[in-house]
Amino acid sequence: xxxxxxxxxxxSAAYFQTDALERELVEATxxxxxxxxxxxxxxxxxxxxxxFLRRLMSTLEREDMVVSLVFNTYLQGNDLLAAVLRDFGLxxxxxxxxxxxxxxxxxxxxxxxQTTCVLLIDDAQNLDIESxxxxxxxxxxxxxxxxxxxxxxxxxxxxxxxxxxxxxxQLSSRISKHAQLCALARDRTGDYVxxxxxxxxxxxxxxxxxxxxxxxxxxxxxNPRHIHQIMDRCLYGLYGQAAGPxxxxxxxxxxxxxxxxxxxxxxxxxxxWALAASLGGLLAVGGLILSxxxxxxxxxxxxxxxxxxxxxxxxxxxxxxxxCLARLGDGARRQVQVPSGAAPYLxxxxxxxxxxxAQGALVTFVPRVPDADLLQQQPNTRLQQLQYRxxxxxxxxxxxxxxFGPLTQRALRRMQQHNALPATGTPDALxxxxxxxxAAHADSPNDMDxxxxxxx
Numbered sequence: 165x166x167x168x169x170x171x172x173x174x175x176s177a178a179y180f181q182t183d184a185l186e187r188e189l190v191e192a193t194x195x196x197x198x199x200x201x202x203x204x205x206x207x208x209x210x211x212x213x214x215x216f217l218r219r220l221m222s223t224l225e226r227e228d229m230v231v232s233l234v235f236n237t238y239l240q241g242n243d244l245l246a247a248v249l250r251d252f253g254l255x256x257x258x259x260x261x262x263x264x265x266x267x268x269x270x271x272x273x274x275x276x277x278q279t280t281c282v283l284l285i286d287d288a289q290n291l292d293i294e295s296x297x298x299x300x301x302x303x304x305x306x307x308x309x310x311x312x313x314x315x316x317x318x319x320x321x322x323x324x325x326x327x328x329x330x331x332x333x334q335l336s337s338r339i340s341k342h343a344q345l346c347a348l349a350r351d352r353t354g355d356y357v358x359x360x361x362x363x364x365x366x367x368x369x370x371x372x373x374x375x376x377x378x379x380x381x382x383x384x385x386x387n388p389r390h391i392h393q394i395m396d397r398c399l400y401g402l403y404g405q406a407a408g409p410x411x412x413x414x415x416x417x418x419x420x421x422x423x424x425x426x427x428x429x430x431x432x433x434x435x436x437w438a439l440a441a442s443l444g445g446l447l448a449v450g451g452l453i454l455s456x457x458x459x460x461x462x463x464x465x466x467x468x469x470x471x472x473x474x475x476x477x478x479x480x481x482x483x484x485x486x487x488c489l490a491r492l493g494d495g496a497r498r499q500v501q502v503p504s505g506a507a508p509y510l511x512x513x514x515x516x517x518x519x520x521x522a523q524g525a526l527v528t529f530v531p532r533v534p535d536a537d538l539l540q541q542q543p544n545t546r547l548q549q550l551q552y553r554x555x556x557x558x559x560x561x562x563x564x565x566x567x568f569g570p571l572t573q574r575a576l577r578r579m580q581q582h583n584a585l586p587a588t589g590t591p592d593a594l595x596x597x598x599x600x601x602x603a604a605h606a607d608s609p610n611d612m613d614x615x616x617x618x619x620x
Contacts, residue, residue, distance in 0.1 A: 210389025
C-alpha cells in the first residue's frame with residue numbers, strides 16, 4: 165500500500181463523501197455564501213468534524229472567500245479575538261475595542277470587494293459564555309446592508325447544552341443551519357473500510373467478510389475513529405498470513421477491538437433541544453501507575469426499588485460466589501453498587517465479580533492501583549497517564565498535560581457512559597480499575613512530550 169489506510173489523524177485527502185455529508189456541505193456553503201447567520205456543526209468525538217471543516221474550508225476558498233480557522237479554543241475573550249485577527253493576517257495589538265475596530269475595517273474593505281469572510285471555530289464546546297457573546301458581537305458588524313463576518317461553530321454535543329443557556333439566547337436564535345455528523349450505519353461501515361483500503365492502494369489485496377463487517381460495526385458503533393483504531397490493529401494481525409489475498413474475519417476484528425480498547429458504547433442520554441445528538445495507562449507502562457482516593461466509590465443509582473421480594477432481598481445481601489472471588493486473587497477487595505444496566509458490560513472482565521441486587525448490581529474487585537490522591541500536585545505524570553489511556557479509548561482529544569480540567573472530566577464521563585456507569589466525571593475506584601485493565605497497545609506514553617501545555 166502507498167500509505168496507511170487508517171491513520172490516527174484527520175485525513176481530508178481520502179474523504180469518504182456520503183450523500184448525507186454532501187448535502188450538509190452544500191447547505192452549509194449556501195448559508196455562508198448568502199450570509200444567512202451562524203452555521204452549527206456537531207458530532208461525537210471521532211465522527212469527522214475536523215475533516216468536514218477542512219473540506220468546507222477548501223470549498224469556501226475555491227469560491228474566493230477569506231477563511232480563518234481557529235483550533236485553540238482554550239483561548240478565551242480577548243485572546244480568542246487576537247487569534248482571529250492573526251489568522252486573518254491582522255496585527256493583534258491593544259485592547260479588545262482596538263482589535264474589534266481593526267477587524268471591522270478589514271471586513272468592510274473585503275465586503276467592498278464583494279468578498280465574504282468566514283470564521284471557523286473548532287471545538288467550540290470549550291468556549292465560555294464571554295467568548296460566545298464576543299462572537300455574537302462580531303456578527304453585529306455590518307455594512308448597513310449585510311453581515312460582514314460569517315461564523316461556523318463546530319463542537320461535540322455538549323455545545324448544544326452551552327447554546328441552550330438563556331444568557332446567550334441571542335446567539336442561538338441566529339443559527340440558520342445545523343449540520344449533524346452521525347456514526348456510520350452497518351452497510352456504510354463496510355463501504356467506508358473498502359474505500360479507505362482502495363484509497364491507500366490495497367488494490368483488493370485485503371478483504372473483509374460480511375461477519376467481519378458486522379463485528380466491526382458492533383465494536384465501533386460506526387464511529388470512524390474507532391474503526392481506524394480497530395482496523396489498524398487488524399493490519400498488524402495480517403502480517404503472519406501467507407502471501408496472496410488476505411482476509412480479515414470476525415475473530416480478528418474482535419481481537420483487534422479488545423487490543424485497541426474499543427467497546428460498543430452504551431445507549432447515551434439525550435441533550436436538550438430538538439437539534440441535540442445522542443451522546444455518547446492507568447497502564448503500568450514504564451512502572452508508572454495511577455492511584456485513587458480511599459473513599460471514592462460510584463454514586464448510588466438515582467432511584468431504587470421501593471420494595472423487593474424475599475429472594476431479591478436475599479440476593480442483595482448474599483456474598484458473591486466463591487468461584488468468582490477466587491479469580492480475584494489476594495488483596496483488599498472493594499465493592500461498588502452500580503445500575504443494573506452496567507452489569508452486562510462489567511461481566512466481560514474476568515477480574516470483576518458482578519452480582520445482581522435489588523438496587524442494581526454489586527461489583528467486587530481488587531483494585532489494580534494503590535490508594536493515593538490522584539488529584540494533588542497537578543500537573544503530574546499519573547494524570548498524564550490517565551489522559552493517555554482515555555485518549556487510546558477514543559474518549560479524550562485534548563493535550564496530555566497532566567491536569568484535571570474540564571476536558572479530562574468530560575472524557576471520564578464518556579468512558580463511564582461507555583460502560584453504562586453513572587457519568588460522574590470523577591476518577592473513582594471502579595473507573596480507575598477499568599481503565600487499568602490491559603487493552604490498547606500503542607506507543608508508550610513515556611515518549612510523550614510532558615512540556616505540552618493545555619487545560620485537561
